[in-house]
Amino acid sequence: MTIDLKTIKHISKLSRISVEDSKAKKLAGDLNSIFDFIEKLNELDTENIEPLTSVAEITLKLRSDEVKSENIREQILKNSPDENEDFFVVPRVVE
């Protein structure tokens, strides 16, 4: 399998990470060597094997939906790169 520059552009879009053209080639090279390494898994027949999603052999617990945190809006907003009094601010999305 080969990851070409077109695929890099596609992954870049899906992962919302812009990749400059100057860096795309090196990235493609790195990803190709990693995927060559990963291809080793194809040596194995896994037809009848159950996939392992978690090693924690427990059923996820449910809990009642109760507010436990105090009102710390100010502290939370302080971490925001851009905010006004009550909201997170993002670039305009509707004209």
Place this chain on the structure above:
Amino acid sequence: MTNITSLTLSELVKNIKDKKLSSEETTKAYIERGEKSQDLNTYITEDFSNALKKSKIFDQKPNFDLKLPGVPIAVKDLFCTNGVKTTAGSKMLNNFIPTYESTVTQNIWNEGAILLGKLNCDEFAMGSSNETSFFGNVQSPIDKDLVPGGSSGGSASALAANLTPITIGTDTGGSIRQPASFTGTVGLKPTYGSCSRYGIVAFASSLDQAGPMSKNVKDCALLQEVISTYDEKDSTSINFKRNEYSKELTNNIKGMKIGIPKEYRVDGMPKEIEDLWSKGIEYIKDCGAEIIEITLPHTNYALPTYYIVAPAEASSNLARYDGVKYGFRSKGENLIDMYERTRSEGFGSEVQRRIMIGTYVLSSGYYDAYYLKAQKVRKLIKNDFDDAYKKVDAILTPSTPSAAFKIGEKTNDPISMYLNDIFTVPVNLAGLPAISIPAGLDAKGYPLGLQIIGKAFDEQKILNIAYAMEEKIQFKNNITDWWIK
């Protein structure tokens, strides 16, 4: 008391309880040494003046019933600390101040410990040499220009250099055990579900575990006892009977069966590692335990499996860094442009690479071929261990395929960097506990470690084996204070 910082945790606690040392005196000693050790670049954030204040408060009304009475401790900067900047080694979180505390650190403070500061690590814990941190690489105290290992490299370096008496790290594929091995310290990766993941910056959620790092096995047992609690805030925290590991610690391992997996004899492994392993086997026999050859046939498939599962989970976990609610933001022409620039400028190259691998293996048309395949192979790897544990109590392997390497030596070749974790990754995939203990020095005087892998929830047993071996090994780290200014 002249040399406070070279004491082990147990010695320190005893001195504080016997009132031979105050918390303030102890805290001051670690702060002074930390200030003289800037060249190691272990700290991202120092919280020294607060630490001093807290130590004075402790001394005014000391509670000696606590397990870590007034003991100052620095922790990996992957644990959220309420009101203290938490960066995960990334530009993305360079200005992030958590409004909550991770359960593991809260457990430590509840036992009387005091935060010294936050220790450097690979960015989002992705790396094996602590060279991917936005805050610069960490220098090992073992030798100039040597890596401390990673991702808990700041933790390992600070511990080995006596800047903290114990510390905590996180281990997704070897990030506690490999740096412990590189710096001649002890590191335990607990069973998945043993220590809460609440408040730890997430990397790969089905693999991440926090764990203790210490100068000896007894300290490791004590810290594990403190940090391992059931926590309803972590949906995969497991409610099992936890031992008082330090109280139940014994060097009597007579009659135990220890497995030696032949697949861990990898091509190109230095003779020094091979010899170390043989010596380890002799020590086990000297302790009256029995050696049994075992097979873990899918060992060679663990790293390729890991490099699908871990990036896939990381790509999902790191989707939250969008520049909106917290962290770094870059200006963009519109919302999408803002996201893309933020993530391109905020993440370093290794993190971007892993997000992109993860995105690709989860993308439409490739999910079955990569992600599902990897989950199936993960099952085979776990089955190998399940079969082995029908015959043995624990497994002995080297911790790493080589000693520590020079800064810059492996940064250009991701695969050669990933191969560092060849002996540690299978443990995470199977969710097992494993401990790395220092077992010898190579020709250059660099530490080498041995790893003991246990059944799930068998922390006590591997701590006991490590304790028995430690007594036989009598490891002495070869550290001169060359970096002190």
